[in-house]
Amino acid sequence: MTKTYFSGLLVPAITPFTADLSVDLDAYVDVCKWLLANGADGLAVMGTTSEANSLSLFERRKALETLVEAGIPAEKLMPGVGTSAFNDTIDLTRHALELGCGGVLSLPPFYYKPVSSDGLYAWYARVIDTIASDDLGLWLYHIPQISGVGIPHDLIERLIADYPDTVLGIKDSSGDWDNLEAMLKRFKGFRIFPSSEGTIVKSGALGGAGCISASGNINPHGIRALLDALGTPGADALQAKVGAVRSTYAKYPLIPAAKTMLARGLGDARLEAVRPPLTALSPEQADTLHGELKAVGWSLPAR
Template identity: 50%
Template sequence: MSIHRPSAFAKPRVFAPVVTPFTAGLAVDAPRFVAFCRWLVGQGAGLALFGTNSEANSLSLAERHALLDQVIEAGIDPAQMLPGTGACALPDAIALTRHATEAGCAGALMLPPFFYKGVSDDGLFAYYSDVIQAVGSDRLRVLLYHIPQFTGVPITHTLIERLIEAYPQTVVGVKDSSGDWANTSAMLEKFPGFAVFPASEGLLGKALPLGAAGCISATANIQPHAIASLLNAATLEERVVWEGKVATVRLAVQAQPMIPALKSIVAHFANDPEWNRVRPPLTPMNLAQSGALLQQLQALDFSMPSMASLAAVAA
């Protein structure tokens, strides 16, 4: 099966599931969020707003609507954005997906409905089909989100094939967060032209030669420039150097609770402890944990350049 990849994904790209800052009262901190989005885009990353590491499922529908609007109103091009729009409730998924599409986003990254377990491919096909039909826009581009260790609801290859056949111009890609390289490589082999995004930059060395569309990675929040440099490497030697750099940072961070770790790193380099907040039931890293992680990163010569824009918001 061959699929025509949309121009938005013609060149491999990195997208960051943007971590979400909160105020002391645990409201969404829009100014900090917008400033961080600007920094990420300036470092060469696209924005997978409302992904897993954005604490998306701890945000209300109204918060996600408002935050997307605020990012766009701040002058950031929606063509750089792949908002997460999947939800357990079909009306919520329709509303989020319609909003992203009408805003001009490059696509919508859609979790399956994740409360009921053991659902059939027929049920999942109906869910995605109902969203697509309800949005009813030729501009809609859906990327499926496979993260069965969180959802308990896998996106099977059979389901992908059915959706591509039914909606070849609409269902254009998948983020594979399973951590199963055999699954990622099989997707790349079975669906040439489909925009397959591994969830770790550590897999790019194997995935890019097979046609991967880049990556949508948690640690793109902290090393967007390095991952973009890997994707844009002019020579094999240059690519190998960047592969080593990004993989070692990824390994250090993924050994920790990912969301609190990312926020701790951003807080350190932005010189802004407000970034450490997470919404319950998550808890922030303690000083010993964050100190040990930062020591590891320092030993790797890690830095986050040009964070002055975030520091200015903190001031």
């Protein structure tokens, strides 16, 4: 396997569930193929929007295997592997490499806090050194408002220095533009993905790699159009359009909202269920969000 130097739109694909809340593997393959056919450059599966931390390690491995067996190119997959136990992360990472995935996305260990930058470095170094593969492309995942443990800039600098051919980039889901801008200016050549398409023009001008966005589930074609227009006179108008979809969608819980709008837009009820502790949108919320999105010009391409 050759690791992928990802760029463009990576969608953190939703994970569909059956009525008994097991993973609906058929629906999962269908939605992932649809995303790739409608603008996604890759899929950041088994991350936050995928409800990965509500899945067992077995379920995560099985879902990833199913995508590859169904013909989805493994090099387009960046599965989430972050757990609180480095041995679990090592197992998930090794499995992803065996399947030929283009890279992995790893949260820091998120249970104990506060922890030092030295402690986080030791955890990531343990994973990388144990895997000991030139094929490993590891991407950091900064989402401190949920994980409670962030990725400080001194940790990034140290990992890049010690593992320059392995630690390739970061997804910044903090929503903090100052943090994103500082990383873009400090770490030239490091592949930095914001988690919102609302900053693509600004971040792209500073060398941003694209975006890894939950709303890519419901607007892959719109984000694709913006990425393709960067550097042209039409980019600002497309930025405003995808920004309007994003800001409307972001008023609601992101995971249930993505699933409900996908289910409605594609006419596929298999996509709507969430696993506890998450709860679905109420019918009233779903109707309101659908109307608000339509009002800002949102629609989905047909299957």
